Amino acid sequence: MPIEAVRQITGPPGEIDVSRGVILYVESVSVEFDGFKAIDDLSLSIEDGSLHCIIGPNGAGKTTLLDIITGKTKPDTGEVYLGQNIKLTELSESEIARIGVGRKFQKPTVFENHTLFENLELALHCDKGLLESLFWKLTPARRGRIDEVLEIIGLTGEAARPAGLLSHGQKQWLEIGMLLMQAPRVLLLDEPAAGMTPHEIEHSVELLKSLAGQHTVVVIEHDMDFVHAIASRVTVLHEGKVLAEGDMDFVRANPKVVEVYLGESHA
């Protein structure tokens, strides 16, 4: 895999102050849906350049947490900061995306009637205003970047096909490719290995590891082997709270974790 190419095309980071080494702060966030506390006074910090996994049983609040970070859901109380200086809870979804937080959905979401090439073109990091889009030109530099990402996600031969014709695994790749086009500082990936073949998973592990360092990668995942293969740090969520945090072996040995999560799945 051309890892150097990934570094190049994902481009320079924005003006985010990470002087304390932390890229993302979630500060005592709570959110309630019809009396159900999806997130309960949750605090979490994610180190710049780390590969951080968030695990937990169904309903632990993992996807809700991503919704809050990306602006889809506004928390009832608490704040989310990007670096020391940018308050994400005040911004809209599209502003958060432009600032450098990319998100992959649990169900792969691509533009099915557009070709692969057009999907990547739409995601490409540039001015996303109306006039800019109306008079947008495909310059050789832009075309070059799109071709590079096509190669990284291994779909060069499919560039002219409508994305709707791709397999489930290929759509996952395309969506990750679209995130790379956005030149994000933080990548939030909701179950990136779901529906992939073991070979494809191997490929994912390699790519995510190569992205860490330059980017911060936050992964929500069920597949424990996958988590074990990639994560330097794991946070376990349970009923909207942090249950445990540490490296995978530490977390796996934690009796509370074994009880609520691993216990269940290994039973």
Added chain:
Amino acid sequence: MAQNSTTLLTPAAWTAFGIAATVLVLVVPVLNLALPATSALHVPDYMIALMGKFLCYAMVALAIDLIWGFTGILSLGHGMFFALGGYAMGMYLMREIAGEGVYRSQLPDFMVFLDWKELPWYWHGFEHFWFAMLMVILAPGVFALVFGFFAFRSRIKGVYFSIITQAMTYAAMLLFFRNNTGFGGNNGLTDFKHILGFSLLESRTKVGLYAASALALAGTFLLCRFVTASKLGRVLTAIRDAESRVMFSGYDPLRYKLFVWTLSAVLCGIAGALYVPQVGIINPSEMHPGNSIEMAIWAAVGGRGTLVGPIIGAWLVNGAKSVFTVAFPDLWLYFLGAIFIATTLFLPDGVVGLGRLLSCRKKGRNRDRS
């Protein structure tokens, strides 16, 4: 498919466009004006009037294709924008004949009839053609901008948006039906005599209005093609297919929807303004929800998201309407309903989709042969 190419038109499409535009803008008027009525090739006056109307309807169908076909937002209230443009033109035409009405008053006849002594403030300025033309664009444009802002900001989508637009045009119709609103109540505005000094009874004026409509349609088509072939057009289609991904790719869907919604409303208003002097009347029944639904049917029958399709659809459906309402007036609505259901069930891509299907089969057969 339109969205795959980024050039305005392919050379072949330019040729077809050139031929169609020449026939509509030049050949038809010449055949009407230059040939004697006895000639077999003569285009009769009633035909010019009919085609002029159809050209305006085709503009409406294009406007609906932008918002529905490409962006996936079904509006059932475009009749209101059409009527707003029409009323702005009608107000100019009423002011143009100040002093020539039945009552020889400076006020429009219906105001004299209502015993009004002076012109309401919102009628001022309409004696100037340029001001009226500005209003043809601003009235539907500003209304659509404000309405769209609140609707899209509240993230009203799908069938809910359609219902609200339906209610919008219905409410406007009720408002315009009232005499006190000041637009002539249920009679609307009529008895127009001339436009910019040219008598509306003269064939030349009629042909001129027809040709202006043909030019406007050609211009609208190129504008819509430019918008949909740009990256902005691909963003619109992306909003239709996966709005959340558009948002998380850094685009603000509100701005894009608002742009295309307002553009669509303005195009509809211009069509209404060209329509009114040709048919000689504008009244609130143009805002009846049924009209707006019919407009959506034109686009659906022709083929959504194809631009050419809705133009064809507008002509086909209205041609059929002209024939049917003379031959079997009671059956027209049943027939229209049947067309719509048949299109939805069997031809999701409309007439254009059918054409594509047939040409694919033919190619397939030729390949088998060779």
